[in-house]
Amino acid sequence: MPAMAQQTTGMTFMKMHGLGNDFVVVDARAHPVDVTAALARGIAHRHFGVGFDQLALIEQGKGDAHLVFLNADGSSSAACGNATRCIARHLMEETGKTELHLTTDRGELYARDAGNGLTSVNMGAPQLLWHEIPLAEEMDTLELPIEGGPTATGMGNPHCTFFVADAEAIPLAEFGARYEHHPLYPQRTNVQVAQVIGPDHIRMRVWERGVGITLASGSSSCATAVAAARRGLTGRKVQIDLDGGTLWIDWRDDGVWMTGPTMHVFSATLTPEFLASLG
Template sequence: MRHRLDSFSPQVYMADMSMYSEPLFPFMKMHGLGNDFVVVDARSNRLEITPALARGIAHRQFGVGFDQLALIEQGTGDAHLTFYNADGSTSAACGNATRCIARHLMQESGKTDLHLTTDRGDLFACDVGNGLTSVNMGQPQLDWRDIPLREETDTLELPIEGAPTATGMGNPHCTFFVEDADLIPLSEFGPRYEHHPLYPQRTNVQVAHLVGPNHIRMRVWERGVGVTLASGSSSCATAVSATRRGLTGRKVQIDLDGGTLWIDWRDDGVWMTGPTMHVFTGSFTAAFLESL
C-alpha cells in the first residue's frame, strides 16, 4: 500500500528512535544538481573524520554514499567548512557543497549573507531569491605554481593532447573543449588525465562544448570521486577557461548532467549560482562508526 506524503508524521518517526540505546551522531544528506553530500555539523557534535571513516560513509551499499563529505565547524566567520572526497582524500574547495551548506545556515540563522572560511580561503554566500544560492568562489589561480602543475608551462593550452586549459579553484582543474561532450567516454577519459604527471596533486577533469553564446554543456570527472552529475568548482574552472580562450564572455550558463549553474567571473571573484536540496537528516549509530 502506498503511503501518502501528507500522512507522514515526523514526530512518529522521531519517537521510533528511542529504540536505540546507543548514542546517535546526526548528519544531513544534501545535493546540488545531483552532486551529493553528507554534511556533519561539528559545531555541537564533534566527529573526527579519518580517511577510513570518510571512505566507509561514502560507500553506497555499506554506508550512506556521497560525492563529498563536508564538516561544519566554528570559524572566524559564520562557519568553517572542511571537505573530504569519496576516496578519503581532502579538498580545499567544493562549490556545490558550499552552496548547500550556505542555504542551510541562512535558513538556520535568518541571514541572507554569509562569511564562510575554508582551506581555500574566505568565501561569501548570499540568497538571490527563487530558491537560488550564490557563492563567491574567489579568484581563479592561473599561474602554474598555484594550480599547481609540476613544471612551468602555458596554463591556457597545456602540452597535452587536446590542449586543455589548467585552472585552480582551490583545487586543480583540467578543461578540454571538445566537439561534443556527450560523446566522450568519461569513465575512461577522466582517470587517464586525473593522474597525468603534469598534475602532482591529481586533477578534476572537464569536457565541454559550446551550445550557444555564453552557454556551455559540460561533464565532469572529479578527482578522488569519479563521474559526478555536477561540480561547482569544475563549472567555475570551465567558465574561466572559456573566457580566457575567447569562447565566451564572463557570464556563462553551464548545463551539467544534473542541471544548470550560472557562473559570473567578476572583479571580486567567480560567483556561482544554482539550486540546492536538503534531502533528509539522519544519524550514524556508534556501531557503524566503530566498525570503520
C-alpha cells in the same frame, strides 16, 4: 567529537545535493568530529554506507562557519562549490541571514540568497599561474602541452578542461580516470569536457578527483567558465548545463560567482555499531 565518543553516541548528519552532486554534511560546531580517511570511505560506500561524492564538516571559525571537505576516497579538498552552496542555504535558513561569510582551507568565501530558491557563492579568484594550481613544472596554463590542449585552472582544487565538439561523445569514465592522474598534476585533477553552445552557454560533463563521474561540480563549472573566457570562447557570464542540471557562473572582478539550486534531502544518525565497524 573524538572517535570513541562517536562510537558511543553515533553521528548525526544531513544528506544534501546540488544538482545530484551529493553530500553528507556533519555539523561539528558544538562538538568537534574526527573524520578519518577510512571513516569517510566507509560512509561514502553506496551499499554498505550512506553514499556521497563529498563529505563536509561545518566547524566554528572566522565569520559564520568554517567548512572542511573530504572526497569519497577519503582525500581532502580545499573547495567544493556545490556543497558550499548547500551549506550556505542551510545556514541562511537557520540564522535568517541573507548573506554569509564562510571560510575554507582555501580562504574566505561569501554567499547570498539569490532569490527564487537559488543561492549564490563567491568562490574567490581563480588560480591561473602554474605553481598556484599546481602543475609539475612551469608552463602556460591556457593550453597545456598534452593531447587536446586543455586549460589548467585552480579553484582551490586543480582542474583540467578540455573543449570538445561533442561532450556526449567522450567516454568519460576512461577519459577522466586517465587525466586525473596525469603527471603534470602532482595533486591529481578534476577533468571537465566542455562543449561551447554559444557565447554564454556551455554543456559540460565532469570527472571529479577522488570521486569519479558526478552529475555536477560547482568548482569545475567555475573553472570551465574561466577557461572558456580566457580562450575567447565565451564571455565571463555563462550558463553551464551539467548532467544534473544548470548552474550560472559569473566571473567578476571580485571573484567567480556561482548560482544554483540546493536540496536538503534528509537528516539521520549513523549508529554506533556502524561507526565501530569502520574501526
